[in-house]
Amino acid sequence: MLKFYYNGAPNPMKVALMLEELGIDYEPVPLDTRKGDQHRPEYLAINPNAKAPSIVDDGVAVFDSNAILLYLAEKHGKFLPPDDSARSKAQLYSWLMFVASGVGPFFGQSVHFRNAAPEKIPYAINRYTFEARRHAGILDQRLAGNRYMLGDAYTIVDMAVWGWGRMAGYVMGEDHALTLTNLNRLVGEISARPAAGRANALREKHAFKTEMDEEAKRAMFPSMFANVA
Secondary structure, three states, X not given: OEEXXXXXXHHHHHHHHHHHHHOOOEEEEEOOHXXXXXXXHHHHOOOOOOOOOEXXXXXXXXXXXXXXXXXXXXXXXXXXXXXOOHHHHHXXXXXXXXXXXXXXXXXXXXXXXXXXOOOOOHHHHHXXXXXXHHHHHHHHHHHHOOOEOOEXXXXXXXXXXXXXXXXXXXXXXXXXXXXXXHHXXXXXXXXXXXXXXXXXXXXXXXXXXXXXXXXXXXXXXXXXXXXXX
């Protein structure tokens, strides 16, 4: 049975949504990153980057949320563009990588410097908030003329966008998030799907640590304690 290493963060929730949409059997394995589970040798053998999520599918390990989405979509032949043309593949890869290399990193850094960094650095807050808003604006513009990211078909790109899109207010400020009407429409539509409800419920199946104490900071933000000068 497929094993799914997860927590309640945006990236694991993309994969939880995909697994629930597929309706396949899987074993959820909680990865409590605030306790340092991601640094255990047995997990590093699966994901050397020490992040969530990862899967192990019939002995095959896959890490990085967007890679997992693509792996599962290709394996099961679902939630891909309806045709196999070069144009459709190009759109799929381009937008999926846009989420992977742009949306996720900039949204994540905005959250970190706005909410978690030990000191408020105006330049960092401004830079990452600006970039998070810019990337969100690109998504919003794309969705102005399309029901879904690739047109009329619900695909893994929409699942990838949903993972972070739900957090827009926390990432870049509620006032700005409210202006992203097209992105909010997509997030709301996906959140209303039964599979999304089941994915969100997965977070309640394990009592993940919530305290951001020194143990959690050392596990999640080791750079706070490193001297690389």
